[in-house]
Amino acid sequence: MTIWPEAQAEHLDTEGFSTVDMTINVGPQHPATHGVFRMVLTVDGELVTSCVPYIGYLHRGLEKLSEANDYRQAMGFWDRTDYLAGLLCEQAYCMAVEKLANIEVPERAEYIRVMLAELSRISSHFMFLGAFGADVGSFGTSFVYAFRERERIYDLFEEVSGDRMFPTYLRPGGVAMDLPENFEKRCREVVGNIYQGLEDLDGLLTGNEIFVERCRRLAPMTTERAINWGVTGPVLRSTGLAWDVRKAEPYSIYPQVKFDIPTGVEGDIFDRFFVRLSEAYQSAKIIEQCLDQIPDGPVLNPGLPKNLRIDNAEAYARIEGSKGEYGVYAMARGGNKAYRMKLRSPSFCNLSALSEMIVGHYVADAVLILGSLDIVLGEVDK
Amino acid sequence: MTQEQAAPAYPGTAALVHAALPGVPFAATETKTDVDLRVAPANLLALVEGLKAHQDLAFDYLRNIVGLDMLEDGLWVKYQFYSFKHGHALQVTVATPPGNPHVPTLTGLYAGANWHEREAAEMFGLVFDGHPNPRNLLLEDDLRIHPLLKAHPLQPIEIVQGIEEGKAGFEF
Amino acid sequence: MSEANAPGTVFPVPLYVPDFGGEAERLRPVDPPDLHAAYRIVLPGVMQTGVDTIFALSRKSSLWPLTFGLACCAIEMIGSFMANHDLDRFGIVPFPSPRQSDVMIISGTVTKKMAPAIKLLYEQMPNPKFVISMGACATNGGPYTAYDRVLQGVDKIIPVDVYVPGCPPRPEALIEGMMALQRKIMESKKAIG
Numbered sequence: 142m143t144i145w146p147e148a149q150a151e152h153l154d155t156e157g158f159s160t161v162d163m164t165i166n167v168g169p170q171h172p173a174t175h176g177v178f179r180m181v182l183t184v185d186g187e188l189v190t191s192c193v194p195y196i197g198y199l200h201r202g203l204e205k206l207s208e209a210n211d212y213r214q215a216m217g218f219w220d221r222t223d224y225l226a227g228l229l230c231e232q233a234y235c236m237a238v239e240k241l242a243n244i245e246v247p248e249r250a251e252y253i254r255v256m257l258a259e260l261s262r263i264s265s266h267f268m269f270l271g272a273f274g275a276d277v278g279s280f281g282t283s284f285v286y287a288f289r290e291r292e293r294i295y296d297l298f299e300e301v302s303g304d305r306m307f308p309t310y311l312r313p314g315g316v317a318m319d320l321p322e323n324f325e326k327r328c329r330e331v332v333g334n335i336y337q338g339l340e341d342l343d344g345l346l347t348g349n350e351i352f353v354e355r356c357r358r359l360a361p362m363t364t365e366r367a368i369n370w371g372v373t374g375p376v377l378r379s380t381g382l383a384w385d386v387r388k389a390e391p392y393s394i395y396p397q398v399k400f401d402i403p404t405g406v407e408g409d410i411f412d413r414f415f416v417r418l419s420e421a422y423q424s425a426k427i428i429e430q431c432l433d434q435i436p437d438g439p440v441l442n443p444g445l446p447k448n449l450r451i452d453n454a455e456a457y458a459r460i461e462g463s464k465g466e467y468g469v470y471a472m473a474r475g476g477n478k479a480y481r482m483k484l485r486s487p488s489f490c491n492l493s494a495l496s497e498m499i500v501g502h503y504v505a506d507a508v509l510i511l512g513s514l515d516i517v518l519g520e521v522d523k
Numbered sequence: 524m525t526q527e528q529a530a531p532a533y534p535g536t537a538a539l540v541h542a543a544l545p546g547v548p549f550a551a552t553e554t555k556t557d558v559d560l561r562v563a564p565a566n567l568l569a570l571v572e573g574l575k576a577h578q579d580l581a582f583d584y585l586r587n588i589v590g591l592d593m594l595e596d597g598l599w600v601k602y603q604f605y606s607f608k609h610g611h612a613l614q615v616t617v618a619t620p621p622g623n624p625h626v627p628t629l630t631g632l633y634a635g636a637n638w639h640e641r642e643a644a645e646m647f648g649l650v651f652d653g654h655p656n657p658r659n660l661l662l663e664d665d666l667r668i669h670p671l672l673k674a675h676p677l678q679p680i681e682i683v684q685g686i687e688e689g690k691a692g693f694e695f
Numbered sequence: 696m697s698e699a700n701a702p703g704t705v706f707p708v709p710l711y712v713p714d715f716g717g718e719a720e721r722l723r724p725v726d727p728p729d730l731h732a733a734y735r736i737v738l739p740g741v742m743q744t745g746v747d748t749i750f751a752l753s754r755k756s757s758l759w760p761l762t763f764g765l766a767c768c769a770i771e772m773i774g775s776f777m778a779n780h781d782l783d784r785f786g787i788v789p790f791p792s793p794r795q796s797d798v799m800i801i802s803g804t805v806t807k808k809m810a811p812a813i814k815l816l817y818e819q820m821p822n823p824k825f826v827i828s829m830g831a832c833a834t835n836g837g838p839y840t841a842y843d844r845v846l847q848g849v850d851k852i853i854p855v856d857v858y859v860p861g862c863p864p865r866p867e868a869l870i871e872g873m874m875a876l877q878r879k880i881m882e883s884k885k886a887i888g
Contacts, residue, residue, distance in 0.1 A: 168812065169809060169812050170761075170763055170793075170812060170816055171791075172762055172791040176764070176765070176766070176769070177765055177766075177803075177809055196660065196661065197659075197660060197661035197662060197663075197806075197808055198765075198806060198808050198809040198812075199765065199766055199803070199804060199806060199809070200661040200662065200806055200808065200844055201766075201804050201806065201839040201842060201844075201845055202670065202839060202841075202842025202843075202844060202845065204646075204671060205670055205671055205675075205677070205842055206677075206838075206839065206841060206842055209677060209841065217838060218838065218839075221766075221767055221838075224766065224767035224770060225770065240555045240556055241555060243555075268770075284773070284777065285777055285778050288773070288774055288777035288778065288779065289777070289778055289779065291774070292774065292777075292779040295774075305771075305865065306767060306770065306771065306863055307767070307862070307863075366634075368583050368584050368607065369583070369633060369634045369635065370634045370635045371584065371585055371586065371633070371634075371635025372635075382607070384607060389610060390612070454554075454555055455554045455555065455559075456554055456555035456556045457554070457556050457557060457587070457603060457614065458556065459586075466586065468586065468587060468603075470587060470589050470601070470603075472591070481589070481591050481592075483587070483589045485586060485587040485603075489638065490635055490638070492638075493634075493635060493637060493638040494634075494635075497634075518766070519766055519767065522661060523661070662808070662844065663807075663808050670842075670843065670844065675843075676843075677841040677842060677843065678840075678841060678842065678843040678845075678847075680836075680840050680841055680847070681835075681847060
């Protein structure tokens with residue numbers, strides 16, 4: 142065995158090699174970060190010793206622009222926050238404005254809102270399943286399966302409102318216009334496709350030995366730490382606490398539909414994946430019940446003025462967004478524009494726990510842990 | 524005194540808080556969704572520690588921290604709490620006097636307050652005393668502007684093509 | 696084989712001019728302008744063309760975009776790479792590294808915090824490179840143009856070849872943008888080195 146002369150330099154001490162921790166920049170453009178997110182990892186070999194996240198690369202001024210536009214115009218900014226599930230954000234915003242102005246929503250409109258919101262939630266969970274499968278290693282397969290179903294949901298949204306991602310279909314006080322005549326048939330078709338798609342992704346990932354080996358017992362989180370960090374949504378439910386805003390602080394017509402809250406056991410990454418898969422299934426069941434129960438009637442509160450003016454009031458409306466508790470804090474002080482609107486973003490709070498979760502794991506697992514939080518940067522950066 | 528009139532002085536959850544923490548002075552109002560407690564910056568830590576520790580209150584989840592620019596009334600901070608054990612929610616408002624926007628930090632009690640306070644600090648110019656990492660979060664590191672203040676303007680939209688003369692739109 | 700099909704037979708083709716009536720003047724064929732053909736058939740199965748045409752053909756048929764999704768438009772961009780609106784059939788395959796990609800699709804709002812990173816990525820791409828600005832935000836700031844941390848259009852920092860309007864543009868619109876880029880490459884083949 143040759144001994145190279147460089148190997149006998151002074152910096153080698155007798156115990157072995159002395160190493161220096163390396164700083165890796167997982168930059169804003171990276172195939173594994175879901176959006177423009179940057180983290181600086183300090184690694185000792187492959188083991189992460191510290192992680193500093195940097196956000197704000199998509200800070201677009203949602204809150205400032207909501208103060209500069211009136212109540213109908215501002216909704217366009219809010220549905221672009223969680224851009225994977227636009228209608229959930231619109232529902233939260235409309236609820237906040239309705240609470241501020243004490244506006245009643247007709248029951249048919251509530252049913253329509255819930256159906257479209259659950260479809261959005263399913264579409265967001267499909268995106269997670271696709272992207273998480275890509276992170277774990279099935280680079281294109283799970284993405285293609287997931288997007289097949291998302292395209293079907295987008296087609297349905299286009300039939301209802303004209304736009305695929307950001308329909309701007311909800312209004313404070315109801316829905317802009319009624320559903321098309323063949324909506325029930327089309328919706329049942331799409332729900333059937335969703336069941337099929339969930340089965341396909343389940344078969345691709347859940348029993349897959351590589352997937353289970355990589356994800357089981359990785360980064361478990363306890364419920365106390367999760368609550369202390371303000372983590373909500375599927376990440377909190379995977380730790381074992383069955384808390385869902387739809388059941389704990391019910392809104393809209395959720396008390397009238399039956400659904401379960403899937404929970405995990407250990408709080409590790411596999412549990413988060415499985416909780417989201419089960420939640421998509423539960424949302425499909427909610428949609429079927431809504432299709433059975435939907436009444437006839439008006440879809441927009443008829444007594445609304447065209448230009449909404451609200452006097453001194455404040456409200457905090459929260460819904461179960463696809464990533465966790467999505468809250469809209471609104472304060473009005475006269476006029477047709479809000480005085481302050483703040484987004485309580487679930488991805489922002491989930492992401493703040495990241496540094497604690499990643500430290501002590503390998504670099505490859507860091508990517509998985511970030512993926513399992515299912516963040517969407519439009520929400521994080523507001 | 525003026526408190527014992529038609530509306531109860533401590534509606535809803537505020538009555539529980541008053542019973543559990545009699546030493547902390549606050550004023551209670553109701554917003555459209557929750558009960559709001561108004562407290563001075565000096566009493567904030569005592570109130571929040573009591574909210575977290577007392578078993579009837581058990582507010583273990585800090586939901587949200589909102590900064591507000593109330594112009595002549597100074598900068599306000601609103602905290603929103605929730606209790607998983609009892610299922611009740613609460614809002615706490617702290618009004619800082621204009622010119623002295625200092626509020627004690629809650630990162631010792633709630634780890635989630637860290638990022639919320641960083642964001643409120645950079646957007647409004649609030650200072651959270653005792654924060655472990657008071658750096659900019661959403662803005663660039665070296666920027667010292669506060670965009671969400673009412674005095675901060677929006678940027679002008681440039682018009683590249685001459686749409687201001689003639690009517691807008693195409694002629695097909 | 697009948698004698699009508701013997702090799703060397705020339706079939707007379709009668710000249711047929713349909714009766715245009717009143718349209719005759721408008722429909723009379725005119726002499727075509729003096730054009731350069733893109734290629735010439737020299738022998739059966741052998742084409743002759745200029746090298747710049749070959750280069751342009753190969754560049755446009757195999758554009759590799761940098762996977763650079765910023766915001767909501769990125770979801771529609773990913774959707775156009777997927778099975779429903781397949782972009783792979785045009786030779787367009789997403790590639791993560793800027794060093795081996797041809798096109799950069801700026802999909803989403805460009806903020807002033809992100810702008811140096813975009814400029815660095817653009818400079819890391821080797822020539823010939825193209826930029827497609829997808830969506831309203833990349834064109835001029837979009838709905839967020841009034842906020843002062845938003846860059847009003849990515850063409851303030853890098854040169855853009857194709858603008859695709861929409862918020863977000865449909866996958867078909869992005870495909871049309873790619874087709875427009877392909878036409879642009881073919882037409883300006885002498886200009887690209």
